[in-house]
Amino acid sequence: xxxxxxxxxxxxxxxxxxxxxxxxxxxxxxxxxxxxxxxxxxxxxxxxxxxxxxxxxxxxxxxxxxxxxxxxxxxxxxxxxxxxxxxxxxxxxxxxxxxxxxxxxxxxxxxxxxxxxxxxxxxxxxxxxxxxxxxxxxxxxxxxxxxxxxxxxxxxxxxxxxxxxxxxxxxxxxxxxxxxxxxxxxxxxxxxxxxxxxxxxxxxxxxxxxxxxxxxxxxxxxxxxxxxxxxxxxxxxxxxxxxxxxxxxxxxxxxxxxxxxxxxxxxxxxxxxxxxxxxxxxxxxxxxxxxxxxxxxxxxxxxxxxxxxxxxxxxxxxxxxxxxxxxxxxxxxxxxxxxxxxxxxxxxxxxxxxxxxxxxxxxxxxxxxxxxxxxxxxxxxxxxxxxxxxxxxxxxxxxxxxxxxxxxxxxxxxxxxxxxxxxxxxxxxxxxxxxxxxxxxxxxxxxxxxxxxxxxxxxxxxxxxxxxxxxxxxxxxxxxxxxxxxxxxxxxxxxxxxxxxxxxxxxxxxxxxxxxxxxxxxxxxxxxxxxxxxxxxxxxxxxxxxxxxxxxxxxxxxxxxxxxxxxxxxxxxxxxxxxxxxxxxxxxxxxxxxxxxxxxxxxxxxxxxxxxxxxxxxxxxxxxxxxxxxxxxxxxxxxxxxxxxxxxxxxxxxxxxxxxxxxxxxxxxxxxxxxxxxxxxxxxxxxxxxxxxxxxxxxxxxxxxxxxxxxxxxxxxxxxxxxxxxxxxxxxxxxxxxxxxxxxxxxxxxxxxxxxxxxxxxxxxxxxxxxxxxxxxxxx
Numbered sequence: 001x002x003x004x005x006x007x008x009x010x011x012x013x014x015x016x017x018x019x020x021x022x023x024x025x026x027x028x029x030x031x032x033x034x035x036x037x038x039x040x041x042x043x044x045x046x047x048x049x050x051x052x053x054x055x056x057x058x059x060x061x062x063x064x065x066x067x068x069x070x071x072x073x074x075x076x077x078x079x080x081x082x083x084x085x086x087x088x089x090x091x092x093x094x095x096x097x098x099x100x101x102x103x104x105x106x107x108x109x110x111x112x113x114x115x116x117x118x119x120x121x122x123x124x125x126x127x128x129x130x131x132x133x134x135x136x137x138x139x140x141x142x143x144x145x146x147x148x149x150x151x152x153x154x155x156x157x158x159x160x161x162x163x164x165x166x167x168x169x170x171x172x173x174x175x176x177x178x179x180x181x182x183x184x185x186x187x188x189x190x191x192x193x194x195x196x197x198x199x200x201x202x203x204x205x206x207x208x209x210x211x212x213x214x215x216x217x218x219x220x221x222x223x224x225x226x227x228x229x230x231x232x233x234x235x236x237x238x239x240x241x242x243x244x245x246x247x248x249x250x251x252x253x254x255x256x257x258x259x260x261x262x263x264x265x266x267x268x269x270x271x272x273x274x275x276x277x278x279x280x281x282x283x284x285x286x287x288x289x290x291x292x293x294x295x296x297x298x299x300x301x302x303x304x305x306x307x308x309x310x311x312x313x314x315x316x317x318x319x320x321x322x323x324x325x326x327x328x329x330x331x332x333x334x335x336x337x338x339x340x341x342x343x344x345x346x347x348x349x350x351x352x353x354x355x356x357x358x359x360x361x362x363x364x365x366x367x368x369x370x371x372x373x374x375x376x377x378x379x380x381x382x383x384x385x386x387x388x389x390x391x392x393x394x395x396x397x398x399x400x401x402x403x404x405x406x407x408x409x410x411x412x413x414x415x416x417x418x419x420x421x422x423x424x425x426x427x428x429x430x431x432x433x434x435x436x437x438x439x440x441x442x443x444x445x446x447x448x449x450x451x452x453x454x455x456x457x458x459x460x461x462x463x464x465x466x467x468x469x470x471x472x473x474x475x476x477x478x479x480x481x482x483x484x485x486x487x488x489x490x491x492x493x494x495x496x497x498x499x500x501x502x503x504x505x506x507x508x509x510x511x512x513x514x515x516x517x518x519x520x521x522x523x524x525x526x527x528x529x530x531x532x533x534x535x536x537x538x539x540x541x542x543x544x545x546x547x548x549x550x551x552x553x554x555x556x557x558x559x560x561x562x563x564x565x566x567x568x569x570x571x572x573x574x575x576x577x578x579x580x581x582x583x584x585x586x587x588x589x590x591x592x593x594x595x596x597x598x599x600x601x602x603x604x605x606x607x608x609x610x611x612x613x614x615x616x617x618x619x620x621x622x623x624x625x626x627x628x629x630x631x632x633x634x635x636x637x638x639x640x641x642x643x644x645x646x647x648x649x650x651x652x653x654x655x656x657x658x659x660x661x662x663x664x665x666x667x668x669x670x671x672x673x674x675x676x677x678x679x680x681x682x683x684x685x686x687x688x689x690x691x692x693x694x695x696x697x698x699x700x701x702x703x704x705x706x707x708x709x710x711x712x713x714x715x716x717x718x719x720x721x722x723x724x725x726x727x728x729x730x731x732x733x734x735x736x737x738x739x740x741x742x743x744x745x746x747x748x749x750x751x752x753x754x755x756x757x758x759x760x761x762x763x764x765x766x767x768x769x770x771x772x773x774x775x776x777x778x779x780x
């Protein structure tokens with residue numbers, strides 16, 4: 001001991017301990033006192049469940065890394081603390097793609113479970129999904145540490161999509177710096193202590209009104225946080241990713257578990273860049289030349305005039321090789337010629353220079369491969385297999401497998417799940433277990449309850465994502481929205497088909513019989529029973545789902561609505577009020593539509609208004625409570641109170657579409673047309689996704705002869721979702737009348753592409769109009 005630690009070192013260590021003793025003692029005393037008084041909350045990913053012997057996912061977990069007001073939650077699930085004998089416990093780590101956005105029931109995690117259950121019928125396969133929206137490797141590392149205490153047999157890692165835009169990344173919209181990795185981890189530890197939570201609350205109280213509450217705004221929050229493809233901060237991002245990944249592997253090894261690493265897949269073929277930026281040193285003269293070449297190339301590309309498009313776009317590329325949209329269009333032209341090597345090269349360049357970095361750089365997948373090689377882990381190369389890697393061969397990843405930029409569709413999820421299942425088998429070994437054949441895609445779909453009827457909900461949720469910024473910035477946005485709208489309409493017709501609903505119910509019955517503890521199957525059965533008009537069946541399924549998951553206000557609300565519609569009002573009220581009494585303020589706000597529905601349905605408007613009044617005294621700043629109090633007042637005929645509530649909501653939240661539409665309807669009933677018009681125009685700028693209001697504003701402006709404002713409103717309507725073909729033509733005509741010929745041609749070219757999907761007979765006429773305008777020179 002003396003040789004290793006000389007007296008001078010021991011003296012230094014003794015003094016250091018003495019120096020730290022006082023503050024450490026103070027911290028321990030404060031921490032203990034706060035815990036004894038019940039202050040703060042458990043910040044672990046898994047927290048005690050109301051059912052003894054079990055833990056549940058912590059709905060507030062992400063507040064360690066993200067603003068608590070974002071309310072981004074893990075999947076609601078329950079796990080036994082002691083792993084049952086004979087159980088193979090697998091933990092999947094990742095972000096929103098792992099969670100299964102937009103419909104977790106159809107993601108690769110439930111498909112992985114279905115594949116392994118069928119492959120090993122004598123084993124109890126348990127797959128825990130820890131994926132969460134918007135997190136990255138900094139958060140996943142902490143989740144892995146917490147999951148390790150549950151005696152997992154295997155970790156499956158699928159992460160990398162949010163390294164730049166997630167917590168502490170250079171493109172983060174809610175953190176202003178990239179602190180060192182040790183400081184990131186120290187911050188997470190500090191926030192996990194009651195002392196850290198108390199200090200944070202004190203700091204927030206002092207900040208007060210200077211820091212307004214921020215709600216999660218999806219990908220649109222990151223529009224002002226561009227990160228160029230050559231940004232030097234990316235090197236730190238890659239280094240942090242590698243450090244976190246290596247530490248996840250270490251955590252797994254220390255827990256006695258195996259690890260499977262997966263590369264992540266991105267959409268190259270059908271996902272144009274979200275934001276293209278010019279190279280910083282582009283001169284004014286070069287920019288002028290570039291603009292002419294790019295505009296001509298884009299028009300030719302839209303019109304499928306491939307030779308002209310090639311010529312002009314290559315000129316633009318020579319002038320500015322960093323502009324992402326140019327690479328995308330050249331790549332798609334090469335794809336049309338089946339030059340897959342050239343297409344993949346340019347499509348990857350388009351992804352590399354996309355300054356809103358929601359798709360993972362190939363470098364991250366290279367890091368995963370390197371770590372797997374060095375540690376001897378199983379690697380399943382999904383990016384290579386599905387066609388999104390530079391070394392991939394054959395087809396390039398597109399909408400066949402992906403819903404949008406990084407979230408796989410049902411078939412893409414199957415491909416990834418199958419790779420994971422094979423990797424799990426390789427990592428764990430089959431032992432003496434009897435092995436069945438791997439389920440194919442259709443059999444796996446049946447096992448998880450996916451049927452053609454369910455495609456309607458999947459498409460609808462995808463449409464909600466892709467109508468939000470930054471998707472409207474994409475080159476193919478309008479035609480993509482038209483295509484999705486047509487698919488939704490077709491799926492909706494199928495969902496109303498009694499024979500299709502019957503087949504879906506049979507599929508779900510069989511799946512539930514084979515997997516009776518799966519809450520997803522029960523929730524899917526609720527939806528199908530609802531569509532079939534079987535309220536009693538839907539009620540039975542939602543009650544079954546509630547027994548299979550931890551307490552869930554959404555399921556309780558759904559059960560109460562069904563009880564109410566069956567005339568079982570006393571049970572519905574008891575359930576609603578009991579749920580409301582145990583809700584957090586945020587969950588209570590989400591419960592209010594069900595409570596309002598109950599009081600309106602039972603015509604107990606006085607009781608309902610009284611309940612909302614009391615709730616507002618407890619949480620006076622709740623806008624949902626205020627809105628639904630207004631709704632009840634309107635139902636009771638008390639229009640002044642309803643109007644005051646709607647206006648109060650809009651004053652505090654000008655982007656609240658429901659309040660605007662309710663107030664406009666109220667004004668219309670009273671014949672206050674002018675007030676309604678001004679209200680509509682005032683709020684158009686605050687509600688970029690309210691297409692109905694944009695079209696309404698366009699009509700108002702047009703009636704007033706305000707052409708420029710009409711153009712602006714129509715453009716906003718088109719950016720907020722699919723519109724009929726005549727709307728595009730109307731906008732093109734107005735642009736042309738304003739002598740904005742280039743913009744008019746671009747709009748007509750978009751209309752021509754949409755006509756090929758929506759109204760093929762109109763396409764030749766539009767093409768002829770484009771030809772005529774294109775050859776007018778600069779004449780008005």
